Amino acid sequence: MEKCYKVFVINPGSTSTKVAMFENDKKIFQTNVDHPVEELDQCKEIPDQLPLRLKTIKQALDDAGVSLEGIDAIAARSGSLAGLEGGVYRVNDKLLEDSFTNKYVKHPNSLGPTIAKKLTEEYGGEVFCVNPPDVDELCDYERVSGFHEFVRMSRSHPLNQKENCIRYAESQGKTYEEMNLIVCHLGGGVSIGAHRKGKMFCVNDAINGDGPMAPTRAGWLPATALVKMCFSGNYTENEIMNRITKKGGLTDHLGTADAREIVKRINEGDKYAELIYNAFIYQIAKAVGGCAAALKGDVDAVILTGGIAYDEYLTSRLKEYISWIAPIVDVPGELEMEGLAAGAIRAMEGLEETKEYTGIPVWSGFDCAPEFDTSKDSTKYY
Structure with missing residues (x-):
C-alpha cells in the first residue's frame, strides 16, 4: 500500500461512542467517549442525541490532542437501514435519512453516519458505512417460519x-x-x-x-x-x-x-x-x-x-x-473498529467496489407465494 490512509472510526452505543484513528491497518488512537446518562435522558428520541454526542466526541478528541485535520475518510457504524447486501457503502442522502430517522430499528448506532457527515463537513474526507447490522443475505429457506405472516429476519453482527x-x-x-x-x-x-x-x-x-x-x-x-x-x-x-x-x-x-x-x-x-x-x-x-x-x-x-x-x-x-x-x-x-477502517481503506484503494444504498430492501417477499388476506396488516408482526 503506497499511500498512508488516515481513517477515523465512529461506533455509537447506548451510553457511549467508541472512536478510533487508524493509519492504514495500525490503530494509533482509541477511546470510549461516555455520554452523561442524565443528559441522554433529556433527549426524547435518539436523533435528539446528535448535538450532545457530537460535542462530547469533539471534546474527547481535544482532550486527547487528536486532530481530524487531513483525514481521508470517516467510517461509521450504522443501523436502521433497509435490508442490504454486505459490503462498503458510501454514505449518501438516503442512507443518512433512513439511519437518522430510525426508520427501521431504534438504536443509537443509527447516529453514526450523521455524526461522520457533520465532522467531514468541517474537516473533509469521505464517509463510509461498512457491513451494518441490516446486512441481509439470507437464503429463502432461512426466512420461512411456521406462520405465513412471519418471516425470519437478518439482524446480527455482520461487521x-x-x-x-x-x-x-x-x-x-x-x-x-x-x-x-x-x-x-x-x-x-x-x-x-x-x-x-x-x-x-x-x-x-x-x-x-x-x-x-x-x-x-x-x-x-x-x-x-x-x-x-x-x-x-x-x-x-x-x-x-x-x-x-x-x-x-x-x-x-x-x-x-x-x-x-x-x-x-x-x-x-x-x-x-x-x-x-x-x-x-x-x-x-x-x-x-x-x-x-x-x-x-x-x-x-x-x-x-x-x-x-x-x-x-x-x-x-x-x-x-x-x-x-x-x-x-x-x-x-471483536474487530468492529478494525473492520470499519479496513472496509474504508479497501474502498479507497479500489480493492472493493463501493455500493450505493437505495433504501429498497434486497428481499421483498417470495415470488412463488400465493396471495393471502392482508387485512390484518401482517407486516406489523415483523
Missing part, C-alpha cells in the same frame, strides 16, 4: 463476523469468497452465522432475541407459553419486549450478564449457575451444528469471537461439542 472471515481467509492464502465458514459472535448478543462463498446466508436474528439464549436476550422460547404470558394481563407489550431483548437469557436466570461472575459462582459451587451456563453453551453448539448442516458439512473452519470467547470455561466445553465439524479458530474480542 465483526465478516471481518473475521476476511482475515481468516487471508491467513489461509484465500479470499472470503472462496471459503465456507461458521462464525460464533459471543457477546451481549449471540449470533451464529454460516458464510458460504462470501455470503452470510444463515444467521439468527440476534437483535430481536432469536437463536441461542444470550447474556441479555431470551433466545428461542416455547411459543404457546409465551402467548399465554402475553395475554395473562400481568405484562405490558414493552415489558415483554424488554425481557426478550434486554433482560432475558443469563440476566433473567442469574441476575448478571457477566460471564466472569457466572464462572466464579460455578467454581464456588453454585449448581444453578452451572446448569444455566452449560445450557447456554449447549444451545450455541446446537446452532453451530445447524449451520454445519446448512453448509452440507462443507466447512473450512469455525471461528469463535466476541467478548465471551475469552472465557476458557465456555470455549473448552463448546469445542467438545463442535470440534468434529472443522478446525476451531479462537479470535476473542
Whole structure:
C-alpha cells in the first residue's frame, strides 16, 4: 500500500461512542467517549442525541490532542437501514435519512453516519458505512417460519463476523469468497452465522432475541407459553419486549450478564449457575451444528469471537461439542473498529467496489407465494 490512509472510526452505543484513528491497518488512537446518562435522558428520541454526542466526541478528541485535520475518510457504524447486501457503502442522502430517522430499528448506532457527515463537513474526507447490522443475505429457506405472516429476519453482527472471515481467509492464502465458514459472535448478543462463498446466508436474528439464549436476550422460547404470558394481563407489550431483548437469557436466570461472575459462582459451587451456563453453551453448539448442516458439512473452519470467547470455561466445553465439524479458530474480542477502517481503506484503494444504498430492501417477499388476506396488516408482526 503506497499511500498512508488516515481513517477515523465512529461506533455509537447506548451510553457511549467508541472512536478510533487508524493509519492504514495500525490503530494509533482509541477511546470510549461516555455520554452523561442524565443528559441522554433529556433527549426524547435518539436523533435528539446528535448535538450532545457530537460535542462530547469533539471534546474527547481535544482532550486527547487528536486532530481530524487531513483525514481521508470517516467510517461509521450504522443501523436502521433497509435490508442490504454486505459490503462498503458510501454514505449518501438516503442512507443518512433512513439511519437518522430510525426508520427501521431504534438504536443509537443509527447516529453514526450523521455524526461522520457533520465532522467531514468541517474537516473533509469521505464517509463510509461498512457491513451494518441490516446486512441481509439470507437464503429463502432461512426466512420461512411456521406462520405465513412471519418471516425470519437478518439482524446480527455482520461487521465483526465478516471481518473475521476476511482475515481468516487471508491467513489461509484465500479470499472470503472462496471459503465456507461458521462464525460464533459471543457477546451481549449471540449470533451464529454460516458464510458460504462470501455470503452470510444463515444467521439468527440476534437483535430481536432469536437463536441461542444470550447474556441479555431470551433466545428461542416455547411459543404457546409465551402467548399465554402475553395475554395473562400481568405484562405490558414493552415489558415483554424488554425481557426478550434486554433482560432475558443469563440476566433473567442469574441476575448478571457477566460471564466472569457466572464462572466464579460455578467454581464456588453454585449448581444453578452451572446448569444455566452449560445450557447456554449447549444451545450455541446446537446452532453451530445447524449451520454445519446448512453448509452440507462443507466447512473450512469455525471461528469463535466476541467478548465471551475469552472465557476458557465456555470455549473448552463448546469445542467438545463442535470440534468434529472443522478446525476451531479462537479470535476473542471483536474487530468492529478494525473492520470499519479496513472496509474504508479497501474502498479507497479500489480493492472493493463501493455500493450505493437505495433504501429498497434486497428481499421483498417470495415470488412463488400465493396471495393471502392482508387485512390484518401482517407486516406489523415483523
